[in-house]
Structure formats: structure tokens, C-alpha cells
Amino acid sequence: MLAGKLALVTGSTSGIGLGIARSLAAQGCGVVLNGFGEADAIESLRAGLAKEFGVRVVFEGGDLTRPADVETLMKRCEGHGGVDVLVNNAGIQHVSPVESFPPERWDAVIALNLTSAFHTTRLALPTMKARNWGRIVNIASAHGLVASVEKSAYVAAKHGIVGLTKVVALETARTGVTCNAICPGWVLTPLVQKQIDARMAERGLSADAARASLLGEKQPSGEFVTPEQLGALAVFLCSPAGDQVRGAAWAMDGGWTAQ
Ligand code: NAD
Numbered sequence: 678m679l680a681g682k683l684a685l686v687t688g689s690t691s692g693i694g695l696g697i698a699r700s701l702a703a704q705g706c707g708v709v710l711n712g713f714g715e716a717d718a719i720e721s722l723r724a725g726l727a728k729e730f731g732v733r734v735v736f737e738g739g740d741l742t743r744p745a746d747v748e749t750l751m752k753r754c755e756g757h758g759g760v761d762v763l764v765n766n767a768g769i770q771h772v773s774p775v776e777s778f779p780p781e782r783w784d785a786v787i788a789l790n791l792t793s794a795f796h797t798t799r800l801a802l803p804t805m806k807a808r809n810w811g812r813i814v815n816i817a818s819a820h821g822l823v824a825s826v827e828k829s830a831y832v833a834a835k836h837g838i839v840g841l842t843k844v845v846a847l848e849t850a851r852t853g854v855t856c857n858a859i860c861p862g863w864v865l866t867p868l869v870q871k872q873i874d875a876r877m878a879e880r881g882l883s884a885d886a887a888r889a890s891l892l893g894e895k896q897p898s899g900e901f902v903t904p905e906q907l908g909a910l911a912v913f914l915c916s917p918a919g920d921q922v923r924g925a926a927w928a929m930d931g932g933w934t935a936q
Pocket residue numbers: 687688689690691692693694711712713714739740741742766767768769789790816817818819860861862863864865866867868869
């Protein structure tokens with residue numbers, strides 16, 4: 678369905694981004710991987726994806742908390758033919774009450790989870806508009822719709838990216854470019870594993886008990902959302918059936934935000 682298109686998935690060396698990259702590649706879409714990791718591990722990921730799905734897969738690094746790195750990444754993507762599908766996924770978390778939240782962690786969370794998406798979007802839009810086709814999929818969070826304690830920067834960034842999504846959707850409404858946000862609940866990735874580890878240490882829980890208590894507090898289904906399920910939703914948003922889905926903040930959260 679996406680043969681001949683190129684997708685940039687930020688933060689796709691792990692977790693949700695990798696799941697979405699796989700789902701797009703399975704539709705014949707070329708992929709630009711991005712994120713941190715060991716060079717050898719990234720190369721085997723890149724080569725493995727290319728072989729499994731028979732598509733072009735390249736890796737372009739960069740620390741996306743730095744606007745100059747985002748500019749370089751987008752220039753390199755232009756060199757690969759330009760971005761048709763932009764998935765703004767790279768994100769980090771920091772957990773702390775507001776009064777002891779380290780200002781430099783606030784800056785880093787906002788820079789990556791919100792500002793980098795502004796820069797990739799502004800730099801991808803001219804090519805998308807010129808082609809009159811494009812898909813921008815922002816990986817927000819249930820925390821783009823509701824709050825939790827001790828996640829001020831993350832909740833602010835995720836609410837912010839839901840707002841950015843709506844503005845971009847309105848500005849592109851008369852074009853073949855759409856912009857939407859996906860709002861996942863808990864997904865068992867390294868980002869969440871850190872929170873499970875902290876819970877085990879603080880409360881003296883087993884891994885199973887820590888996972889169950891994390892889910893039990895927020896996610897009525899009691900089950901994690903998977904990167905594959907999120908990838909399938911991203912593929913839907915890229916399909917012709919998604920043409921009139923514009924400015925949505927689409928929850929896939931096991932019922933978290935229905936409460
Ligand atoms: P993850 O830690 O598994 O992956 C994060 C990715 O971002 C990795 O590829 C990492 O290398 C990359 N990255 C980190 N810092 C970067 C930087 N400065 N520049 C470029 N890349 C960088 O996390 P994940 O859970 O897969 O999260 C992916 C996105 O999904 C994030 O935006 C996160 O907020 C969101 N999300 C996650 C969950 C969840 O439960 N895991 C829920 C809702 C939303």
C-alpha cells in the first residue's frame with residue numbers, strides 16, 4: 678500500500694518507533710530509522726528490516742533535542758528522496774514532583790517530546806505539500822489527554838503535541854497532507870521498564886507484581902498495548918481510509934482515558 682513512499686520514524690531503534698517502522702515496512706514503505714544505540718546493533722536492525730520486508734532502510738542518527746541535528750536529519754532525508762510519512766515518536770520521560778524537577782530534565786523532555794516535532798514538521802511540510810500527499814503521525818500519549826502526578830514536563834509536552842497536531846491538521850486541511858496524534862496507554866518498552874524497575878525497588882515488589890500494579894492504577898484492560906497494535910493504527914492513518922482523519926488525538930489505551 679505504501680510502495681514508493683519514504684517514512685521517517687524518529688526514535689525507531691527501540692520500542693514503539695521500531696514497531697511502527699516494521700509495520701510501515703511491511704506495507705512496502707521505505708524507512709529512515711533514527712535513534713540512539715550501538716552502531717552494530719543498529720546496523721543489524723537496519724539490515725534485518727530491509728531483508729525481511731524487501732524495502733530500502735537507512736539509518737540517520739542525531740540528538741533530536743538539538744534543533745541543528747533535526748535540520749541535518751531532515752536535509753539527509755531530502756537526499757533520500759524526501760519524507761512522505763513523518764512519525765514523530767522519539768521521546769523520554771522524567772518522573773519527579775514539580776518542586777524538585779531538575780530544570781535541565783524539563784528542558785530535555787520538552788525539547789525532544791515537543792520541540793523536535795515542530796522542527797521535523799516545519800521542514801517536512803514543503804515537500805509533502807508540493808506532492809499533495811503526506812502523513813504526519815505524532816506519538817503523543819494518554820498523558821496528552823489527562824495528567825498524572827510527577828510527570829509535569831512529559832504531560833506538558835504531550836498536551837502540547839496534541840495542540841500542535843490540531844494546528845497542523847487545520848493548516849493542511851485543504852491538502853492531501855493529514856496530521857494526527859496517537860495516544861497510547863502503557864506499552865512495555867524500555868521507557869516503561871524503567872518505571873517498573875523503580876516501583877520494584879521502592880515498594881519491594883516482584884516484576885510481575887510491579888507490572889500489575891502499574892497497569893492496575895491506570896489501564897482498565899489490565900493489559901499492555903503493543904507496538905504492533907500501534908503500528909497497525911499508524912498504517913491505517915496512512916491508508917486512503919484515513920484521508921479524512923484530521924487533527925485526531927486517537928487513544929489506544931486499554932480504556933485509560935475513558936475513566
Ligand atoms: P523507548 O525508550 O523504547 O524508545 C525511545 C526512542 O527514542 C529510542 O529509539 C531512543 O534511542 C530514541 N531517543 C531517545 N532520546 C533521543 C534523542 N535525544 N534523539 C533522538 N532519538 C532519541 O520508548 P517508547 O516507550 O517506545 O516511546 C516512544 C514514544 O512513545 C515516546 O514519545 C513516548 O513518550 C511515547 N509513549 C510511550 C508509552 C509507553 O507506555 N511506552 C505510552 C505512551 C506514549
